[in-house]
Amino acid sequence: MSRATTSSTPLAVITGASGALGAAIHALLAQQGWHAVVTYRTRPPSNKEDTSTPGTRWVRFDGSTDDGTEALREAVAQHPGRLQAxxxxxxxxxxxxxxTDTPTAEFEAVHQANTLSFIRTWHAVAERARTDAASLLAIGSDAGRAARPGNGPYTAAKAALEAVILTLAKEEHPHGVRANLVAPSLIDSPLAQQVLKLKGVTDQDRYYTELPWGRPLSLDEVARVCIDLATARHWRYATGQIYPLLAATG
Structure with a gap:
């Protein structure tokens, strides 16, 4: 594995960057001049070679299988800059x-997507993350602790992800690596629309009034919190923490 020449430009890895939240994080970091190795699952965004985001490299990485792990590892190793997040x-x-009505295969698939995808991500970035003392931030969910009826596979997977983060934070502390998790409530996104349909919600406005502060979180506010927790100097002491995010009024 080759290592790129060091650059002063900060580097981030964003898995799931073709999704709504990953894309929002990527866009904000690009505006701040970061370089990034970003991943997609099945199809790269249409602007894969867009010069408006210089320093970005797209890599196919499913996360639910080992396919793509080596490609992500090599892309991270070759990209210049200190891996900061x-x-x-x-x-x-x-x-x-x-x-009772959920096949065990669904439990396995949801666990692969939400928990093992993070472990495969860590396997791909671990060497560089240790060398550069990077900060890891996983996206969990308030479902990891809420245990609502009809959400067993997702709750179990997000709870497992929390356990992995807490363990990893202790294991990697000697290397200067920080590991934390953000656990948002419902985010206003295409995935949220899919979730509400699965729940059989037909009146979204009424459903939103029943959320902790009467509305879903926005992509922008969650993305900004994620970036702040992972990169701001005033959070450099924090590791092994779970941060719930609930929408405020206004």
Whole structure:
């Protein structure tokens, strides 16, 4: 594995960057002049070679299998700049059936997407992350602790992800690596629309009034919190923490 020449430009890895939250994080970092290695699952965005985001390299990385792990590892190794942050944004919902009615195959698939995708991400970036003392931020969910009816596979997977983050933070502390998790409530995104349909929600406005502060979180506010927690100097002491995010009024 070759290592690129060092650059002063900060580098981020964003898995699931073709999704709504990953794309929002990528866009904000690009505006700040960051370089990035970003991943997609099945099809790269149409602007894959867009010169408006110089220093960006797209890599196919599913996260639910080992396919692509080596390609991601090599892309990270070759990209210049200090690896300062890793944002793990890959995830998938369950079908919202009760556990009695949910096949075990669904539990396995949701676990692969939400938990093992992070472990495969870590396997790909670990060497560089240790060398550069990077900050890892995984995207969890308030479902990891809420344990709502009809959400068993997703809740179990996000709870497992929390356990992995807490363990990794302790294991990697000697290398200067920080690992934290953000656990948002519902984010206003295409995935949220899919989740609400799976739940059988027909009146979204009414559903939103029942959320903790009467509305979903916006992509922009969650993305900004993620970037701040992962990169701001005033958070450099924080590791092994779970940060719930609930929407405020206004």
């Amino acid at each position: 890793v944002f793990a944004c890959i995830g998938a919902p369950s079908t919202k059936r009760f556990i």
